[in-house]
Amino acid sequence: MPAASPQPRRPRSGSRRDETARLAVLHAADDLLAEHGFGALTVEAIARRAGVAKQTIYRWWPSKVEILLDTLIEDSDKHLPVPTEKPTAESIRGYLRGFERFLTSNPAGKVLLALIAEAQHDPDTAKSFHKRYLGPRREQEREMFARGTDAGEVSPRIGPDATIDALIGPIVYCALTGSSIPSGLVDTLVEDLLRPRSN
Template structure:
């Protein structure tokens, strides 16, 4: 009888198909039931994985949602790396507004903003994993546009970002929706002419 070599143990290495199933399940369940109705048990059931697998990979449902948000925003509304013209900058902020207001994946962003208001751990993770890296890329986009002479912001770069993004997120949180006209008006006022 020949010896059978046991399969190497995968340990904490994630199976990509299972990881994606979990992210999609969390996204779908959030839209269907809201944050309060989103449970690890429901995510595991929908994704077809064991609950222990989820806990081995993510310490909380907030971390699952952060992975979902990072993946979806990079795919659907990446910060441009192309030469930074005024049209590229405004186009990015219009795309961001559509993502937040119209894309079901944008609901994850709004949920995490809301959760961060009363959960310090969620707030720190949201800032560290999503907001800070994305803001750095957005600031770089504006700086490149300034350096190219494409825009001349009336405020410093951080205040400009706040003034462009804040109203979009506020309108989405209050259910007022968004519009290209709002972003265009904000952009024209804040980004200035070189």
Template sequence: MSSNSTTGTRPRTGNRRDDDARRAVLHAADDLLAEHGFAKLTIEAIARQAGVAKQTIYRWWPSKVEILLDGLIEGAEKYLPVPDGRVEEADVEAYFERFRRFVEELPDGKVFCALLGHAQHDQAAAHQLRSRFLDPRRERERGLIERAGLPRAGAAPAAVDALIDERVGAILWRAMTRAPVR
């Protein structure tokens, strides 16, 4: 398995991108998404707000989905890392509480919800979201659950996935429907 598939990053071609410009584009996309929503987010607006040429964006990202995914992956690694090493049940509970806060309170969580919503109508976006973000994260979450001995040591992989689905599904349902957390 290549390192790109485990980290969720896309392979790059061509010259290295200027890191300041990259960050400006990611921040502009997040800000504009929050301000105008996914449907009104355009490459032109991102370029204008980031202070870069539209051509610069298209050189590195084929679509606004890819820009948002890069920002989401970076934000999740920073604000929602999946714990490594030895863990206990309390660490799993703390992780899912951080996941809830990430989705409900942080800008990157809003990007995640926007991409989930868009993926319902765009098969290519759904594939990118799964392959670059959801699948690699799910693999690390499985390891977290298994290292904590949940649901039971030696349980079938389907039981581990069901536990993750229950926790993540409830959080996402509330976030996507804007239902109050009880």
């Protein structure tokens, strides 16, 4: 079965971006968010940290949310790819453990949590977040579970979307509330919800 299509990038306008400047902007946004939080993050501060003109940033991105989405998409593709090979119970378990590490140890995890929080009260952020990140990633995760089920590796107790929510939700909730994630949480979720086939 073919691999899930890559997550779409936002259509861009204006002059072609210099790759060094683009990466500087993404890294600056990532760092400033981790240092000061979403509310204090401004395009002006990103421009200063990246060493580019504010007008240049606005020519490439319409808002700080779109900058953060580019950062999140690229970091997720690099550090948290959804398995595309024939999935096994262990590769799915490994993906969930990777997601836990992504939220708790990777600066991009803070970007994900910030965008989840901002999407709760800003409709434009929610729309872009779902279209550019959550929707495409959910489709990849749905495909992963479907292939695992077809191969007999897992036997979900509930439907695919409810399964994803039930597996991912507790991890996100702990991270959002600042609670430590119990060491056995992923194993318990996998055993209770997926019933991996015994070897």
